[in-house]
Amino acid sequence: MSSFCDDEYVRTRREISDDDAAALLAGRAVGDDLSDLEAFIAAARSATRGVVTPNAALTAIFANGLDIPPSPATARLTRPRRMKKVLETAVAKLAALGLATKFGIGTAVAATAVAGAGAGGALPAPVQNAVADVVAAVTPFEFPTTASENAAFGERVSTDATQGGVDGPTIAEEASQGRAGGDAADEARARGQAAKAAALQQAEAARAGGSGEGEGAANVPEQAPPGDVPRAETPEQADDGLQTGETAREPRPVSPPQPAPPAQTATSDESGSDGATGAGQQATDASGTGADAATAGAGNGDNARP
Amino acid sequence: MLNHAFPPVLAAAQTGAGWAFERLYRDLAPIITPYVRLRGAHDPEGLVNEVFLGVFKRLSSFSGDESSFRSWVFTIAHRRLIDERRRAAARPTTVGFGETDRIGGDVETEALDTVATQEVVRRFRGLSPGQRDVLLLRIVGGLTVDEIAQVVGKKPNAVKQLQRRGLEALRREISTEAVTL
Numbered sequence: 001m002s003s004f005c006d007d008e009y010v011r012t013r014r015e016i017s018d019d020d021a022a023a024l025l026a027g028r029a030v031g032d033d034l035s036d037l038e039a040f041i042a043a044a045r046s047a048t049r050g051v052v053t054p055n056a057a058l059t060a061i062f063a064n065g066l067d068i069p070p071s072p073a074t075a076r077l078t079r080p081r082r083m084k085k086v087l088e089t090a091v092a093k094l095a096a097l098g099l100a101t102k103f104g105i106g107t108a109v110a111a112t113a114v115a116g117a118g119a120g121g122a123l124p125a126p127v128q129n130a131v132a133d134v135v136a137a138v139t140p141f142e143f144p145t146t147a148s149e150n151a152a153f154g155e156r157v158s159t160d161a162t163q164g165g166v167d168g169p170t171i172a173e174e175a176s177q178g179r180a181g182g183d184a185a186d187e188a189r190a191r192g193q194a195a196k197a198a199a200l201q202q203a204e205a206a207r208a209g210g211s212g213e214g215e216g217a218a219n220v221p222e223q224a225p226p227g228d229v230p231r232a233e234t235p236e237q238a239d240d241g242l243q244t245g246e247t248a249r250e251p252r253p254v255s256p257p258q259p260a261p262p263a264q265t266a267t268s269d270e271s272g273s274d275g276a277t278g279a280g281q282q283a284t285d286a287s288g289t290g291a292d293a294a295t296a297g298a299g300n301g302d303n304a305r306p
Numbered sequence: 307m308l309n310h311a312f313p314p315v316l317a318a319a320q321t322g323a324g325w326a327f328e329r330l331y332r333d334l335a336p337i338i339t340p341y342v343r344l345r346g347a348h349d350p351e352g353l354v355n356e357v358f359l360g361v362f363k364r365l366s367s368f369s370g371d372e373s374s375f376r377s378w379v380f381t382i383a384h385r386r387l388i389d390e391r392r393r394a395a396a397r398p399t400t401v402g403f404g405e406t407d408r409i410g411g412d413v414e415t416e417a418l419d420t421v422a423t424q425e426v427v428r429r430f431r432g433l434s435p436g437q438r439d440v441l442l443l444r445i446v447g448g449l450t451v452d453e454i455a456q457v458v459g460k461k462p463n464a465v466k467q468l469q470r471r472g473l474e475a476l477r478r479e480i481s482t483e484a485v486t487l
Contacts, residue, residue, distance in 0.1 A: 016477070021470045025444045037477045040429065044445050047423040052335040055355040061362060062331070065324040068366045 118143045308333055312372040320366050327362050334358075334376065338383050341446045344430055345387050345438065353390065357383045377453035380443060384457050432479055437472030440465055 014033060016024075023030045024038055027045075054062065097105070117123050118131035121143070132143035308315055308329065319326035335354055342357075343350035361379055368378060430438050436458075443454045451469075455462045 016470055016473050018466050018470060021466070021473050024473060025441075025469065034477065036480045037473060040426075040476060040480055041445055044426040044430075047426050052339045052351055052354055054331060054335075054358075055352070057359055058327075058331065058355055061359075062324045062328040065322045066327065066362055068320060068322045 308372060312375070316365075316368075316375065319362070320368075330361075330375075331358050334379055337376075337447055338379060341380070341442050342383055342387055344427060344442050344446065347387060347390060348394065353386055354383070357386055360386075373450070373453065376447070377449055377456055380447050380449060380453075381457045384439070429476055429479060433472050433475055436460075436468050437475060440468040441472045441476075444469060 016034070020030045020034065024034060024041055027042065029035075029038060114123070114131060115135065118128060118135065119141075121128060123131060128143070135141055135143045311329075315326045315329045317326075319330055335358065338357060339350050339354045342353050347353045357379065360382055368375065370378070430442065433441065439458050440454055443449045443457060449457065451462050451465050455465045458465070460468075
Protein backbone atom coordinates (compact mmCIF):
# COMPACT_ATOMS: atom_id res chain seq x y z
CA MET A 1 0.00 0.00 0.00
CA SER A 2 2.76 2.26 0.87
CA SER A 3 4.50 1.67 -2.43
CA PHE A 4 1.24 2.29 -4.29
CA CYS A 5 0.81 5.58 -2.46
CA ASP A 6 4.39 6.55 -3.19
CA ASP A 7 3.87 5.85 -6.85
CA GLU A 8 0.64 7.84 -6.84
CA TYR A 9 2.42 10.68 -5.05
CA VAL A 10 5.19 10.68 -7.60
CA ARG A 11 2.75 10.76 -10.50
CA THR A 12 0.64 13.62 -9.15
CA ARG A 13 3.18 15.91 -7.56
CA ARG A 14 4.89 18.82 -9.17
CA GLU A 15 8.40 19.96 -8.48
CA ILE A 16 8.92 22.71 -5.88
CA SER A 17 10.73 25.53 -7.55
CA ASP A 18 12.96 28.04 -5.82
CA ASP A 19 10.16 30.58 -6.04
CA ASP A 20 7.75 28.14 -4.44
CA ALA A 21 10.22 27.46 -1.68
CA ALA A 22 10.77 31.14 -1.07
CA ALA A 23 7.05 31.78 -0.95
CA LEU A 24 6.40 28.82 1.36
CA LEU A 25 9.13 29.84 3.78
CA ALA A 26 7.94 33.43 3.72
CA GLY A 27 4.43 32.30 4.69
CA ARG A 28 2.75 33.03 1.37
CA ALA A 29 0.22 30.72 -0.30
CA VAL A 30 1.58 28.92 -3.36
CA GLY A 31 -1.25 26.57 -4.36
CA ASP A 32 -3.53 23.82 -3.14
CA ASP A 33 -1.07 21.03 -3.82
CA LEU A 34 1.34 22.55 -1.33
CA SER A 35 -1.23 23.54 1.28
CA ASP A 36 -0.27 20.73 3.65
CA LEU A 37 3.31 21.80 3.54
CA GLU A 38 2.28 25.39 4.06
CA ALA A 39 0.28 24.46 7.15
CA PHE A 40 3.15 22.46 8.55
CA ILE A 41 5.57 25.39 8.19
CA ALA A 42 3.14 27.72 9.96
CA ALA A 43 2.71 25.20 12.79
CA ALA A 44 6.47 24.80 13.10
CA ARG A 45 6.97 28.53 13.21
CA SER A 46 4.45 29.04 15.99
CA ALA A 47 5.29 25.89 17.94
CA THR A 48 8.98 26.59 18.28
CA ARG A 49 8.60 29.93 19.99
CA GLY A 50 9.42 29.69 23.65
CA VAL A 51 10.47 31.55 26.74
CA VAL A 52 14.03 31.18 27.92
CA THR A 53 15.27 31.83 31.43
CA PRO A 54 18.65 33.56 31.65
CA ASN A 55 21.17 31.94 33.92
CA ALA A 56 22.87 33.64 36.90
CA ALA A 57 25.71 35.11 34.86
CA LEU A 58 23.36 36.74 32.38
CA THR A 59 21.12 37.98 35.16
CA ALA A 60 24.13 39.66 36.77
CA ILE A 61 25.04 41.27 33.46
CA PHE A 62 21.49 42.55 33.02
CA ALA A 63 21.58 44.04 36.49
CA ASN A 64 25.09 45.45 36.62
CA GLY A 65 26.18 45.84 33.01
CA LEU A 66 29.46 44.62 31.64
CA ASP A 67 32.95 46.04 31.31
CA ILE A 68 33.38 46.00 27.57
CA PRO A 69 37.00 45.57 26.47
CA PRO A 70 38.31 48.05 23.88
CA SER A 71 37.57 47.31 20.28
CA PRO A 72 40.12 44.94 18.71
CA ALA A 73 40.62 47.44 15.93
CA THR A 74 41.88 49.94 18.50
CA ALA A 75 43.76 47.39 20.56
CA ARG A 76 45.67 46.18 17.51
CA LEU A 77 47.20 49.59 16.89
CA THR A 78 50.95 49.34 16.91
CA ARG A 79 53.02 51.70 19.07
CA PRO A 80 54.07 54.06 16.22
CA ARG A 81 50.48 54.28 15.00
CA ARG A 82 49.36 55.00 18.54
CA MET A 83 52.01 57.70 18.88
CA LYS A 84 50.94 59.15 15.56
CA LYS A 85 47.34 59.17 16.69
CA VAL A 86 48.30 60.87 19.97
CA LEU A 87 50.30 63.51 18.11
CA GLU A 88 47.47 64.10 15.66
CA THR A 89 45.07 64.51 18.54
CA ALA A 90 47.39 66.93 20.29
CA VAL A 91 47.85 69.00 17.14
CA ALA A 92 44.11 69.07 16.54
CA LYS A 93 43.47 70.21 20.09
CA LEU A 94 46.15 72.87 19.83
CA ALA A 95 44.66 74.14 16.60
CA ALA A 96 41.29 74.41 18.27
CA LEU A 97 42.61 76.68 21.04
CA GLY A 98 42.14 80.42 21.10
CA LEU A 99 44.81 82.93 20.08
CA ALA A 100 45.51 84.04 23.65
CA THR A 101 45.89 80.47 24.81
CA LYS A 102 48.24 79.70 21.95
CA PHE A 103 50.31 82.76 22.84
CA GLY A 104 50.44 81.68 26.47
CA ILE A 105 51.52 78.17 25.57
CA GLY A 106 54.20 79.50 23.23
CA THR A 107 55.52 81.82 25.92
CA ALA A 108 55.61 79.01 28.44
CA VAL A 109 57.47 76.76 26.02
CA ALA A 110 60.02 79.49 25.23
CA ALA A 111 60.53 80.27 28.92
CA THR A 112 61.03 76.61 29.67
CA ALA A 113 63.59 76.29 26.88
CA VAL A 114 65.53 79.36 28.08
CA ALA A 115 65.42 78.13 31.68
CA GLY A 116 66.68 74.73 30.63
CA ALA A 117 69.55 76.21 28.66
CA GLY A 118 70.31 78.53 31.56
CA ALA A 119 70.40 75.64 34.00
CA GLY A 120 72.99 74.00 31.81
CA GLY A 121 75.00 77.21 31.47
CA ALA A 122 74.67 77.11 27.70
CA LEU A 123 73.51 80.70 27.16
CA PRO A 124 75.76 83.60 26.14
CA ALA A 125 77.39 85.33 29.11
CA PRO A 126 75.10 88.40 29.33
CA VAL A 127 71.96 86.35 28.82
CA GLN A 128 73.18 83.69 31.24
CA ASN A 129 73.78 86.32 33.93
CA ALA A 130 70.37 87.88 33.35
CA VAL A 131 68.59 84.53 33.46
CA ALA A 132 70.50 83.55 36.59
CA ASP A 133 69.51 86.83 38.28
CA VAL A 134 65.85 86.31 37.39
CA VAL A 135 65.84 82.71 38.52
CA ALA A 136 67.61 83.56 41.76
CA ALA A 137 65.07 86.33 42.40
CA VAL A 138 61.92 84.33 41.81
CA THR A 139 62.97 80.81 42.78
CA PRO A 140 65.13 79.21 45.46
CA PHE A 141 67.45 77.87 42.77
CA GLU A 142 70.73 79.31 41.51
CA PHE A 143 71.87 79.06 37.93
CA PRO A 144 75.55 79.19 37.01
CA THR A 145 76.89 82.62 36.02
CA THR A 146 80.16 83.73 34.44
CA ALA A 147 81.25 84.95 37.87
CA SER A 148 80.61 81.63 39.48
CA GLU A 149 82.50 79.91 36.68
CA ASN A 150 85.45 82.22 37.28
CA ALA A 151 85.22 81.50 40.97
CA ALA A 152 85.37 77.82 40.23
CA PHE A 153 88.40 78.46 38.05
CA GLY A 154 90.17 80.28 40.87
CA GLU A 155 89.26 77.58 43.33
CA ARG A 156 90.70 74.95 41.04
CA VAL A 157 93.95 76.89 40.68
CA SER A 158 94.14 77.23 44.44
CA THR A 159 93.66 73.52 44.96
CA ASP A 160 96.33 72.71 42.38
CA ALA A 161 98.74 75.12 43.95
CA THR A 162 98.19 73.60 47.39
CA GLN A 163 98.94 70.19 46.03
CA GLY A 164 102.04 71.41 44.21
CA GLY A 165 101.01 70.78 40.62
CA VAL A 166 100.35 74.21 39.15
CA ASP A 167 102.10 75.61 36.16
CA GLY A 168 101.84 79.35 36.07
CA PRO A 169 102.17 79.88 32.32
CA THR A 170 99.60 77.19 31.67
CA ILE A 171 97.12 78.81 33.98
CA ALA A 172 97.87 82.17 32.43
CA GLU A 173 97.33 80.72 29.00
CA GLU A 174 94.03 79.26 30.09
CA ALA A 175 93.01 82.51 31.63
CA SER A 176 93.92 84.40 28.48
CA GLN A 177 91.71 82.10 26.44
CA GLY A 178 88.67 83.76 27.83
CA ARG A 179 87.90 81.94 31.00
CA ALA A 180 89.32 84.64 33.18
CA GLY A 181 89.49 87.87 31.29
CA GLY A 182 92.36 89.69 29.51
CA ASP A 183 93.79 91.97 32.19
CA ALA A 184 93.72 89.35 34.87
CA ALA A 185 95.43 86.91 32.54
CA ASP A 186 98.25 89.31 31.80
CA GLU A 187 98.70 90.05 35.44
CA ALA A 188 98.61 86.37 36.30
CA ARG A 189 101.17 85.61 33.63
CA ALA A 190 103.57 88.24 34.92
CA ARG A 191 103.14 87.18 38.49
CA GLY A 192 103.61 83.55 37.60
CA GLN A 193 106.85 84.18 35.76
CA ALA A 194 108.20 86.29 38.61
CA ALA A 195 107.31 83.70 41.17
CA LYS A 196 108.90 80.97 39.08
CA ALA A 197 112.14 82.91 38.79
CA ALA A 198 112.21 83.57 42.51
CA ALA A 199 111.55 79.95 43.30
CA LEU A 200 114.33 78.76 41.01
CA GLN A 201 116.70 81.23 42.56
CA GLN A 202 115.84 80.06 46.03
CA ALA A 203 116.20 76.46 45.00
CA GLU A 204 119.67 77.11 43.66
CA ALA A 205 120.58 78.79 46.92
CA ALA A 206 119.27 75.85 48.87
CA ARG A 207 121.21 73.40 46.72
CA ALA A 208 124.37 75.45 47.23
CA GLY A 209 123.69 75.21 50.98
CA GLY A 210 124.36 71.47 50.78
CA SER A 211 121.03 70.10 51.80
CA GLY A 212 119.65 68.15 48.92
CA GLU A 213 117.26 66.43 51.18
CA GLY A 214 115.69 69.68 52.14
CA GLU A 215 115.25 70.73 48.54
CA GLY A 216 113.64 67.44 47.74
CA ALA A 217 111.37 67.78 50.69
CA ALA A 218 110.31 71.19 49.49
CA ASN A 219 109.10 69.73 46.23
CA VAL A 220 107.19 66.99 47.91
CA PRO A 221 103.70 67.81 49.03
CA GLU A 222 103.15 67.83 52.69
CA GLN A 223 100.71 64.98 52.44
CA ALA A 224 103.27 62.72 50.82
CA PRO A 225 104.67 60.13 53.20
CA PRO A 226 108.41 60.19 53.87
CA GLY A 227 108.91 56.92 52.08
CA ASP A 228 107.91 58.46 48.76
CA VAL A 229 111.14 60.42 48.60
CA PRO A 230 114.60 58.95 48.85
CA ARG A 231 115.65 59.39 52.42
CA ALA A 232 118.93 58.96 54.24
CA GLU A 233 119.13 55.36 55.17
CA THR A 234 121.97 55.90 57.64
CA PRO A 235 123.31 58.76 59.73
CA GLU A 236 126.26 59.00 57.36
CA GLN A 237 124.02 59.57 54.44
CA ALA A 238 122.13 62.13 56.39
CA ASP A 239 125.25 64.01 57.34
CA ASP A 240 126.61 63.81 53.91
CA GLY A 241 123.42 64.91 52.27
CA LEU A 242 125.11 64.70 48.96
CA GLN A 243 123.66 61.44 47.77
CA THR A 244 120.10 62.32 48.58
CA GLY A 245 120.72 65.81 47.38
CA GLU A 246 121.69 64.47 43.99
CA THR A 247 118.58 62.44 43.99
CA ALA A 248 116.57 65.45 44.93
CA ARG A 249 117.86 67.45 42.03
CA GLU A 250 116.29 65.07 39.62
CA PRO A 251 112.63 65.30 40.56
CA ARG A 252 110.07 67.66 39.20
CA PRO A 253 110.83 71.34 39.16
CA VAL A 254 109.64 73.77 41.68
CA SER A 255 106.17 74.95 40.94
CA PRO A 256 106.06 78.69 40.81
CA PRO A 257 103.39 80.56 42.65
CA GLN A 258 100.30 80.66 40.58
CA PRO A 259 98.57 83.85 39.64
CA ALA A 260 95.23 84.92 40.80
CA PRO A 261 92.40 84.06 38.48
CA PRO A 262 90.37 86.72 36.83
CA ALA A 263 89.07 89.48 38.94
CA GLN A 264 85.69 90.21 37.43
CA THR A 265 83.74 89.63 40.57
CA ALA A 266 84.36 89.59 44.25
CA THR A 267 84.00 85.84 44.31
CA SER A 268 86.63 85.33 41.66
CA ASP A 269 88.94 87.72 43.40
CA GLU A 270 88.62 85.80 46.58
CA SER A 271 89.22 82.45 44.95
CA GLY A 272 92.02 83.84 42.91
CA SER A 273 93.68 85.11 46.00
CA ASP A 274 93.44 81.69 47.47
CA GLY A 275 95.14 80.24 44.47
CA ALA A 276 97.87 82.85 44.58
CA THR A 277 98.29 82.29 48.24
CA GLY A 278 98.59 78.57 47.78
CA ALA A 279 101.17 78.90 45.03
CA GLY A 280 102.99 81.65 46.85
CA GLN A 281 103.09 79.61 50.00
CA GLN A 282 104.68 76.79 48.12
CA ALA A 283 107.23 79.16 46.68
CA THR A 284 107.93 80.47 50.15
CA ASP A 285 108.38 76.97 51.40
CA ALA A 286 110.79 76.29 48.60
CA SER A 287 112.76 79.42 49.31
CA GLY A 288 112.89 78.67 53.00
CA THR A 289 114.54 75.35 52.54
CA GLY A 290 118.01 76.72 52.55
CA ALA A 291 118.77 76.48 56.25
CA ASP A 292 115.76 74.57 57.36
CA ALA A 293 116.27 71.78 54.89
CA ALA A 294 119.69 71.00 56.29
CA THR A 295 118.13 70.54 59.66
CA ALA A 296 115.35 68.58 58.14
CA GLY A 297 117.82 66.36 56.36
CA ALA A 298 119.53 65.62 59.63
CA GLY A 299 116.21 65.05 61.25
CA ASN A 300 115.20 62.61 58.59
CA GLY A 301 118.46 60.86 59.06
CA ASP A 302 117.83 60.55 62.74
CA ASN A 303 114.46 59.11 62.10
CA ALA A 304 116.02 56.67 59.70
CA ARG A 305 118.19 55.14 62.41
CA PRO A 306 117.21 51.75 63.57
CA MET B 307 12.63 42.39 15.89
CA LEU B 308 13.72 45.69 17.41
CA ASN B 309 13.66 47.49 14.05
CA HIS B 310 14.28 51.20 14.65
CA ALA B 311 15.15 50.62 18.27
CA PHE B 312 18.03 48.35 17.36
CA PRO B 313 20.81 50.95 16.71
CA PRO B 314 20.48 52.76 20.07
CA VAL B 315 20.10 49.45 21.90
CA LEU B 316 23.22 48.09 20.22
CA ALA B 317 25.15 51.28 20.97
CA ALA B 318 24.14 51.12 24.62
CA ALA B 319 25.07 47.45 24.84
CA GLN B 320 28.46 48.18 23.33
CA THR B 321 29.08 50.59 26.19
CA GLY B 322 28.16 47.87 28.69
CA ALA B 323 24.61 48.92 29.62
CA GLY B 324 22.80 46.02 31.30
CA TRP B 325 19.33 46.99 30.11
CA ALA B 326 20.50 46.89 26.49
CA PHE B 327 21.90 43.39 26.93
CA GLU B 328 18.56 42.28 28.29
CA ARG B 329 16.70 43.79 25.34
CA LEU B 330 18.90 41.93 22.89
CA TYR B 331 18.54 38.71 24.84
CA ARG B 332 14.75 38.94 25.12
CA ASP B 333 14.52 39.59 21.40
CA LEU B 334 16.73 36.77 20.14
CA ALA B 335 16.81 34.04 22.80
CA PRO B 336 13.25 32.84 22.02
CA ILE B 337 14.41 32.26 18.44
CA ILE B 338 17.80 30.81 19.12
CA THR B 339 16.52 28.34 21.71
CA PRO B 340 14.14 26.37 19.46
CA TYR B 341 16.77 26.33 16.75
CA VAL B 342 19.35 24.67 18.98
CA ARG B 343 16.67 22.47 20.49
CA LEU B 344 15.50 21.19 17.11
CA ARG B 345 19.08 20.71 16.12
CA GLY B 346 19.40 18.25 18.98
CA ALA B 347 21.27 20.24 21.61
CA HIS B 348 21.72 18.35 24.86
CA ASP B 349 20.89 21.40 27.00
CA PRO B 350 19.28 24.01 24.74
CA GLU B 351 18.77 26.71 27.36
CA GLY B 352 22.26 26.28 28.80
CA LEU B 353 23.72 26.44 25.31
CA VAL B 354 21.77 29.58 24.48
CA ASN B 355 22.95 31.27 27.67
CA GLU B 356 26.54 30.40 26.79
CA VAL B 357 26.01 31.78 23.31
CA PHE B 358 24.75 35.09 24.64
CA LEU B 359 27.56 35.36 27.17
CA GLY B 360 30.02 35.03 24.31
CA VAL B 361 28.05 37.45 22.17
CA PHE B 362 27.99 40.12 24.87
CA LYS B 363 31.71 39.83 25.59
CA ARG B 364 32.55 40.23 21.90
CA LEU B 365 29.92 42.82 21.18
CA SER B 366 32.42 45.68 20.88
CA SER B 367 33.83 44.06 17.73
CA PHE B 368 30.45 43.91 15.98
CA SER B 369 29.22 46.47 13.50
CA GLY B 370 26.15 46.19 11.31
CA ASP B 371 22.38 46.28 11.24
CA GLU B 372 19.85 44.10 12.99
CA SER B 373 19.76 41.35 10.39
CA SER B 374 23.55 41.16 10.45
CA PHE B 375 23.45 40.94 14.21
CA ARG B 376 20.89 38.17 14.05
CA SER B 377 22.93 36.11 11.58
CA TRP B 378 26.06 36.77 13.69
CA VAL B 379 24.35 35.34 16.77
CA PHE B 380 23.05 32.37 14.81
CA THR B 381 26.56 31.76 13.50
CA ILE B 382 27.90 31.61 17.02
CA ALA B 383 25.08 29.30 18.07
CA HIS B 384 25.67 27.09 15.03
CA ARG B 385 29.35 26.72 15.88
CA ARG B 386 28.54 25.97 19.50
CA LEU B 387 26.26 23.19 18.32
CA ILE B 388 29.02 21.74 16.17
CA ASP B 389 31.43 21.86 19.10
CA GLU B 390 28.90 20.15 21.34
CA ARG B 391 28.31 17.45 18.75
CA ARG B 392 32.05 16.81 18.45
CA ARG B 393 32.42 16.58 22.22
CA ALA B 394 29.50 14.17 22.36
CA ALA B 395 31.08 12.04 19.63
CA ALA B 396 34.36 11.93 21.51
CA ARG B 397 32.62 10.87 24.75
CA PRO B 398 29.75 8.54 23.82
CA THR B 399 27.03 8.28 26.42
CA THR B 400 26.13 4.89 27.86
CA VAL B 401 22.42 4.33 27.47
CA GLY B 402 20.37 1.63 29.15
CA PHE B 403 17.86 -0.64 27.42
CA GLY B 404 14.54 1.05 26.78
CA GLU B 405 16.01 4.51 26.62
CA THR B 406 16.98 4.26 22.96
CA ASP B 407 14.10 6.40 21.84
CA ARG B 408 15.41 9.27 23.92
CA ILE B 409 18.76 9.49 22.13
CA GLY B 410 18.83 12.81 20.36
CA GLY B 411 15.20 13.41 21.15
CA ASP B 412 15.02 13.52 24.94
CA VAL B 413 15.33 17.27 25.02
CA GLU B 414 12.52 17.67 22.59
CA THR B 415 10.19 15.40 24.51
CA GLU B 416 10.96 17.19 27.76
CA ALA B 417 10.67 20.71 26.48
CA LEU B 418 8.17 20.53 23.64
CA ASP B 419 5.13 18.99 25.21
CA THR B 420 2.51 19.88 22.71
CA VAL B 421 1.44 17.53 19.98
CA ALA B 422 2.16 20.10 17.30
CA THR B 423 5.64 20.60 18.56
CA GLN B 424 6.30 16.90 18.78
CA GLU B 425 5.09 16.51 15.22
CA VAL B 426 7.39 19.28 14.04
CA VAL B 427 10.31 17.67 15.81
CA ARG B 428 9.55 14.31 14.35
CA ARG B 429 9.28 15.65 10.82
CA PHE B 430 12.48 17.58 11.00
CA ARG B 431 14.26 14.54 12.37
CA GLY B 432 13.66 12.81 9.04
CA LEU B 433 15.67 15.41 7.11
CA SER B 434 19.37 15.34 6.40
CA PRO B 435 21.50 17.57 8.66
CA GLY B 436 22.09 20.11 5.89
CA GLN B 437 18.40 20.32 4.99
CA ARG B 438 17.45 20.59 8.65
CA ASP B 439 19.95 23.41 9.24
CA VAL B 440 18.73 25.42 6.31
CA LEU B 441 15.01 24.96 6.95
CA LEU B 442 15.29 25.65 10.66
CA LEU B 443 17.30 28.81 10.03
CA ARG B 444 14.67 29.85 7.48
CA ILE B 445 11.58 28.91 9.43
CA VAL B 446 12.66 29.43 13.04
CA GLY B 447 15.43 31.99 12.67
CA GLY B 448 13.84 33.97 9.85
CA LEU B 449 17.16 34.40 8.08
CA THR B 450 17.52 35.06 4.37
CA VAL B 451 19.30 32.73 1.96
CA ASP B 452 22.43 34.85 2.00
CA GLU B 453 22.46 35.01 5.79
CA ILE B 454 21.98 31.26 6.03
CA ALA B 455 24.83 30.77 3.58
CA GLN B 456 27.01 32.85 5.87
CA VAL B 457 25.98 30.89 8.95
CA VAL B 458 26.47 27.40 7.54
CA GLY B 459 29.43 28.30 5.37
CA LYS B 460 27.87 27.38 2.02
CA LYS B 461 27.10 29.24 -1.18
CA PRO B 462 23.61 30.73 -1.62
CA ASN B 463 22.82 28.37 -4.51
CA ALA B 464 23.69 25.40 -2.36
CA VAL B 465 21.44 26.80 0.38
CA LYS B 466 18.59 27.18 -2.11
CA GLN B 467 19.05 23.62 -3.28
CA LEU B 468 19.09 22.33 0.28
CA GLN B 469 15.93 24.19 1.22
CA ARG B 470 14.13 23.02 -1.89
CA ARG B 471 15.09 19.40 -1.33
CA GLY B 472 14.22 19.73 2.35
CA LEU B 473 10.79 21.02 1.49
CA GLU B 474 10.34 18.18 -0.99
CA ALA B 475 11.26 15.69 1.73
CA LEU B 476 8.82 17.25 4.17
CA ARG B 477 6.09 17.30 1.56
CA ARG B 478 6.67 13.67 0.73
CA GLU B 479 6.62 12.64 4.39
CA ILE B 480 3.44 14.60 5.09
CA SER B 481 1.69 13.18 2.04
CA THR B 482 2.82 9.63 2.75
CA GLU B 483 1.70 9.83 6.35
CA ALA B 484 -1.64 11.29 5.36
CA VAL B 485 -2.26 8.46 2.89
CA THR B 486 -1.03 5.84 5.37
CA LEU B 487 -3.23 7.15 8.15
